Amino acid sequence: MIRKILAKVVICIVLAVAVVWTITPVMWMISLSFKTYGEWRTPSLIPHNPTLDNYIMLFSPQSITTIFIAYTAVLEPITRPLIRSLIISATATVIAIIIGFFTAYGASRYNSPGSFTLFFTLLTRMLPPAVFVTPIVIYFTTLALIDNIIGLALLYAATTLTYAVWILKGFIDAIPIEWEEAALLEGASPLQAIFKVVIPIVRPGMVVAGLFIFLMSWTELLFALVLTNLNVPLSVQVSKYVTAVGALWGVQAAAALVSSIIPLVIGYLIQRHLITGFTFGLVRG
Amino acid sequence: MIFLELREISKVIGDKVILHKINLEVGEGEIISIVGPPGSGKTTLLKIICGLVAPTSGKVYLEGEDITNLPPHERGFSMVFEVPPVYPDRTGYDNIAFPLRLKKLGEDEIRKRVLAVAELLGIRHVLHRKPSTYSGGEYQRVAIARALVTQPRLLLLDEPFKNLDAKIREAMVSWLKELHKKIGVTIIYATHDPLEGMSLGNKVMVLLNGVQKQLGSPLEILMKPADLDVDDFISIPALNVVKGRIEECSENGIGVTFSNLKLRIPKKISKCELGQELFIAFRPHDLIINAKEGVSVLRGRVININYAGRNQLVSLEMNGLVVRAVVSKDLKIGIGDAISFTLNPERVRLYDANSKKLLE
Structure with missing residues (x-):
């Protein structure tokens, strides 16, 4: 009985690790894409000031006048x-x-x-x-x-x-x-x-x-x-x-x-x- | 009138002889069974008949006309292969309609014909389903429906029921017989199971290693096998074969000995020579257990018992020889028992030791 429960616990832990392992980069990617420039290096999962700037930069780089303009190497819309x-x-x-x-x-x-x-x-x-x-x-x-x-x-x-x-x-x-x-x-x-x-x-x-x-x-x-x-x-x-x-x-x-x-x-x-x-x-x- | 005739059909691939001089005459509406163990050339022979494989030599005639070089689809034959051509990606209806669509028939005509053949074979309920949902019997019937929907002049069946359970196979064989009565199409049926072949065909060809050993009615083959190989192949459970020699030739029979045992057979053979070596063959069904004392009574010890339905298959050891006997289940015997038995002398067959031909 105890062995059965133990086996289940182990399986759950392994699955949980696998889920975290696969999901975390995706979560991090989604979170990061809505963060403002200043927040990119912070570890929080939920952005403090959600912004679409990153996406605007992607689709219409010319319209951006903020700090991104410094990086004009990438000017083509995605x-x-x-x-x-x-x-x-x-x-x-x-x-x-x-x-x-x-x-x-x-x-x-x-x-x-x-x-x-x-x-x-x-x-x-x-x-x-x-x-x-x-x-x-x-x-x-x-x-x-x-x-x-x-x-x-x-x-x-x-x-x-x-x-x-x-x-x-x-x-x-x-x-x-x-x-x-x-x-x-x-x-x-x-x-x-x-x-x-x-x-x-x-x-x-x-x-x-x-x-x-x-x-x-x-x-x-x-x-x-x-x-x-x-x-x-x-x-x-x-x-x-x-x-x-x-x-x-x-x-x-x-x-x-x-x-x-x-x-x-x-x-x-x-x-x-x-x-x-x-x-x-x-x-x- | 001969419907289909095979004359001296041979097939050689490389230096391997697949088929050797096969002759066959088929009347219209007959069922011919071709029986032989796997690898004996049954499939190749059927493919030669329908034109998918060209024979190395020999001719195929249809109603007296040479069709050896006619392309397969112009012969008007259908074949159900060992792996029945029921395509898994489409419904029963589309499978059966496949050959009609190839012929570019109108959808109305196709619908009429598919429904008619489905009605005939009792598979209307599977028409809208995909093959993965079929039972084994339905799968085979869809394959046969596809073969019949073109109204072929000849139906070639290559082990169509091989993958079915024994019970369903039996039911399908009876069903096929009924179907044949209804539509009367000529059928050539290949199977590895001699009993199935003999129960279905009105003529049976025994094909061993590409050689046509015997062609005859089921009874002929059962009672007078052409040689020891045929007898061995058609006998289920396996035939008992012992080597012996002729000790006595007289008016009312011959005496043979094998392994220090004597047996008198009330049968005459055309050439009886003292000392002639021969094979003595008898089926396990033809052993009579607990025989009364007499000349031809043999004694053995039970070494193994297998239960097989209403009977038991008993292995008996005598002087180092092992023979098998089918006895009633009611007979109380155990391993190690000594048993006396004799052979039904009518059913013992003698074969020449060299040619293996039946001695008559």
Whole structure:
């Protein structure tokens, strides 16, 4: 009896620590984003003089006449990087999922391009990205893709492709080949079998892989920092509020909050698919 | 009139022979069972019939016309695969309507046909539900409905009831028989369970390791297995096989010995040679326990008892040989008991020691 209670107490403590661990930075971020300049370095959770200045600085930096004006390094309203990031992440996701699906299909059904090559594609994720920076910069300079959001989208699609392939291969492997053969027997072309049988069944997998790739592209900083100049994506913009000149902690917190809204909304909209996606292996056999 | 004919169908992949010279004639409206253990080539044979796999050699004829190279969808056959093609992402209705939509039929026509076939198979209640909510039997019936909705000329069933419990499987087999009576479609049914195959088919093909061992009525196969392998495969519980030799050839029977035991069988075989080695095979059902004293009475000691429904399966040890017997549950015996028994001489089958062929 006592042991049971003790076990429960321990579990509660562990859970409480986990909750505090995850929630605190978010709480701190929200709180900070509503604090005035003078309050940024104080530990109180509730702001004494709640203000929207940080947000005004984000969306319309020119209208600010207060102390922030000293940091004119960041003058672009955050809406522009936000739209850029949306375009980059969405493009990367769509490209990676389309190419990834057909690669995964070939790998699953015809063992092409061979298990070694397939494993080899993971290499791009095993080495630290810093290793790739120099060659990529040279390539991008040659291809005139520096400071081009499409270039960044292509780069993200290429580096996340391996996730799409591996996730979708797992899903396609779980579909018996007979399910396609049945369609062939009924007069479908091989392509129709893919589009009318395989794709509808692996759609949850595409959603899971897509969200994953979207988030990776959304938060990627290193390549974005190196390969852009004026056309910066959101992750770079967020980093810019803290510079060598000075640190706009409150503005950065507000920017981080804004940048986490899009993934949150997407995650919420597709959560139904996410659940099917994560439990796909439970199809009756 | 021969509806479907297979002539010398062989399939070789690499240096592995999957199927070796299969011959089969199917009349319209028949149910043919193909029985064989897993890996014996049943699925490949069905896929050759429906055109998904090309045979290495041999021909397929439909009503006298060579269809070996006809693409699958032009043959008008349907197949229910071992993993039935019921797609988890759509409702029963959409699953059954799938082949009709491929044929670009109007939605009204599709609706009419789907409802008709659902009515026939008793699955109207699952049409609006997704497969994850189905019971095993409903799942299989939706698969069969999808196969039947195109009104195929031939229905190929590849172990459709493999994943069901024994009881439901039995019910589904009876249901399939009823359905066949109603619609009369020609069916080729593949199964690993010889009893299921024999209870369903009016002709049964025994396929072992890609070789067509026997083709005949269920009774023929049961009473006169072509060779020891067939007998061994179709016998449930497992067949008793002992090696022996012929000691006596006379007008009213032959005497065989095995492991110092003598057995007289009132049966004549065409070539009886003294000293000829052979296999003596008898099913556990054909042992008679507590036999009266006589020439062919054997003695053994009970070493194991398994209860199986109304019967018990008893393992008997005699002179180092172990044989199994099915006896009534009412018989009070225990492990270690000495028991006398004999064999129903009519039911003992003799097989040549080399060719394993039935000696008649």
